[in-house]
Amino acid sequence: MKKQKKKTLQLRLNEIKQSNDPTLLPVTFSIIDFEVSNNNAIVSEEVALEAANTLLNKPIVTRYYQVEEPGSPTDALGSHEEFLSTNRNGEQRLKLNTTPIGTFTTPGYKGTIQTEDGEKEVLLADGVLWKSRFPDACELLKEWHVRGIEVHSSCEFLYENYSFVDGVEHILSPIIFDGHCVLNSENRGNHSIVLPAYDSSKLVSFNEFAGFERLVAQALNQNNTKESEKVKFKKTFELSHDDIRSKIYEAFSEKLAEQEDVWISDTFDNYFIANIYSWSEDDAYDKYFKFNYSKSESAVEIDFDSKTEVFLKRNWEEVVPQETQNLLNQKDTEISELTSKLNSAQEDKASVEAKFNGASEKLVSLNQAVTELKPYKEKYESEKLEQKLNSQKEHYEGKFTALNAKEQYETEEVQTLVAQSANEGEEASQATMKLNSMLVELVTVKAEEAHSTATLALNSTRQDLIPAENDFFSRFSE
Numbered sequence: 001m002k003k004q005k006k007k008t009l010q011l012r013l014n015e016i017k018q019s020n021d022p023t024l025l026p027v028t029f030s031i032i033d034f035e036v037s038n039n040n041a042i043v044s045e046e047v048a049l050e051a052a053n054t055l056l057n058k059p060i061v062t063r064y065y066q067v068e069e070p071g072s073p074t075d076a077l078g079s080h081e082e083f084l085s086t087n088r089n090g091e092q093r094l095k096l097n098t099t100p101i102g103t104f105t106t107p108g109y110k111g112t113i114q115t116e117d118g119e120k121e122v123l124l125a126d127g128v129l130w131k132s133r134f135p136d137a138c139e140l141l142k143e144w145h146v147r148g149i150e151v152h153s154s155c156e157f158l159y160e161n162y163s164f165v166d167g168v169e170h171i172l173s174p175i176i177f178d179g180h181c182v183l184n185s186e187n188r189g190n191h192s193i194v195l196p197a198y199d200s201s202k203l204v205s206f207n208e209f210a211g212f213e214r215l216v217a218q219a220l221n222q223n224n225t226k227e228s229e230k231v232k233f234k235k236t237f238e239l240s241h242d243d244i245r246s247k248i249y250e251a252f253s254e255k256l257a258e259q260e261d262v263w264i265s266d267t268f269d270n271y272f273i274a275n276i277y278s279w280s281e282d283d284a285y286d287k288y289f290k291f292n293y294s295k296s297e298s299a300v301e302i303d304f305d306s307k308t309e310v311f312l313k314r315n316w317e318e319v320v321p322q323e324t325q326n327l328l329n330q331k332d333t334e335i336s337e338l339t340s341k342l343n344s345a346q347e348d349k350a351s352v353e354a355k356f357n358g359a360s361e362k363l364v365s366l367n368q369a370v371t372e373l374k375p376y377k378e379k380y381e382s383e384k385l386e387q388k389l390n391s392q393k394e395h396y397e398g399k400f401t402a403l404n405a406k407e408q409y410e411t412e413e414v415q416t417l418v419a420q421s422a423n424e425g426e427e428a429s430q431a432t433m434k435l436n437s438m439l440v441e442l443v444t445v446k447a448e449e450a451h452s453t454a455t456l457a458l459n460s461t462r463q464d465l466i467p468a469e470n471d472f473f474s475r476f477s478e
Contacts, residue, residue: 022131024130025130025138026126026127026128027102027126027128028124028125028127029060029125029155031048031108031122031124031125031180032122032123032155033120033121033123034122034123036168038246040168040169040250040253041168041171042168042171043171047173049108049110049123050175051175052107052109053107053108054177055104055106055177056104056105056107058104058179059100059102059103059179060102060129060153060179060181061098061182062098062099062181063098063099064078064134065077065078068189073188073189075189076140076184076188076191077182077183077191078194079183079184080154080181081096081098083095084265084312094265096181098181101130102127102128103127104125104127104180105126106125106126106127108123108124108125108177109124109125110122110123110124127180129141141182144186149185151185152185152193152194153183154180155181156180157175157176157178158178159172160174161173161174167250167253168253169253244272244300245264245267247300248264248272248293249264251302252274252302255304257278259279260276260278261278263277271290271292272290272291272293273288273290274289275287276288287309288310288311288312289307290307290309291304291306291307385423388422391422392418392419393418396409396414396421397409400414400439403439405442408442414435416431417435419431421435
């Protein structure tokens with residue numbers, strides 16, 4: 001018998017209906033749209049409808065993360081939550097850390113949904129969620145639907161026949177649907193959106209229902225095979241929010257041999273872990289490898305030469321006693337408070353530095369302006385001094401000339417004093433005082449000379465010394 005492979009396809013919750021049974025919540029999922037998925041795989045309408053009956057009674061699962069604080073919008077759903085473990089026979093297998101929260105109650109059927117591009121034909125299936133057992137997860141679903149957020153989910157199926165055409169994997173009949181996982185559909189807390197491989201996989205409608213509650217968990221790895229059949233190969237269509245995994249799958253599609261496949265286990269910033277397995281009779285293996293890669297805005301480039309085989313390492317850690325944990329929590333709180341104070345101090349420091357730098361730049365700018373204006377200032381002061389000196393020269397030249405002291409004015413002493421009087425300060429005051437003193441002395445000498453001349457003139461007059469009139473009025477009325 002041929003070996004089977006396992007693949008997961010993304011879908012979305014399409015409809016939630018009201019029920020008379022308070023423990024159940026009827027739902028409808030859109031599973032696939034018969035087109036090429038974001039991971040370069042396609043299930044045709046014929047193949048999907050042929051396998052539609054296998055959807056009946058299959059589990060609906062999810063992984064629910066509790067709120068960090070009651071009432072806060074920090075709870076979220078997960079993805080398939082894959083991890084490596086061993087089965088009862090000690091064989092290493094990939095497992096999914098999810099919990100069933102409901103089941104499909106009908107086979108799949110063909111229907112239409114409304115998209116941005118119009119109506120699209122899809123495979124639909126009806127089911128129920130166990131809302132009385134998983135109220136938190138159901139309440140989160142209701143919140144998303146009321147807010148208009150599309151609820152993503154992922155469908156797993158088993159298959160054994162396929163072909164590659166132009167890099168696209170065509171899944172051939174027969175396939176068996178295995179389980180359905182409700183994915184995180186909003187960035188909440190530390191959890192990112194998990195995007196579907198099929199854009200049309202979504203919740204079609206959502207009726208208001210009082211007391212609506214929340215889903216938890218994600219699907220356990222179901223293997224619908226006979227006891228003699230062993231599912232050896234797995235592949236997931238689950239995408240990370242940045243679509244890097246999709247581009248990695250696309251790059252691998254050109255590298256894999258006919259009887260070889262790959263599953264991307266973990267994706268990091270610059271490397272990823274790939275599970276590569278082969279079911280070739282001559283060279284069958286199931287190994288994990290590390291590859292380095294680089295990315296741009298629209299492309300991912302894998303360094304296939306960096307391929308290194310790796311294995312998962314798990315450690316057992318001691319449980320911390322509650323008393324010690326309380327002390328650690330207290331220290332964490334103190335560290336958080338000190339960090340907050342440090343950040344505040346750094347912000348204050350940055351503000352002061354910004355103001356200081358601004359003032360420094362302003363001071364430098366002003367100094368530059370002063371330097372640029374200095375020649376104009378010196379020229380202005382020189383012209384002003386020259387004007388004042390000319391004014392002083394004209395002033396004192398006129399004074400000395402009026403006193404017939406032009407020769408004294410032209411002496412070096414007087415010229416030096418005139419030049420000093422045009423300046424500012426104590427020296428100018430002293431020079432002005434000396435010049436004024438010289439003028440006063442010149443005025444005194446002239447006055448004495450004029451008095452002597454007048455006396456001689458009076459004494460030389462000898463006529464009419466006695467007035468002719470002797471009456472009082474005539475003598476003093478002139």
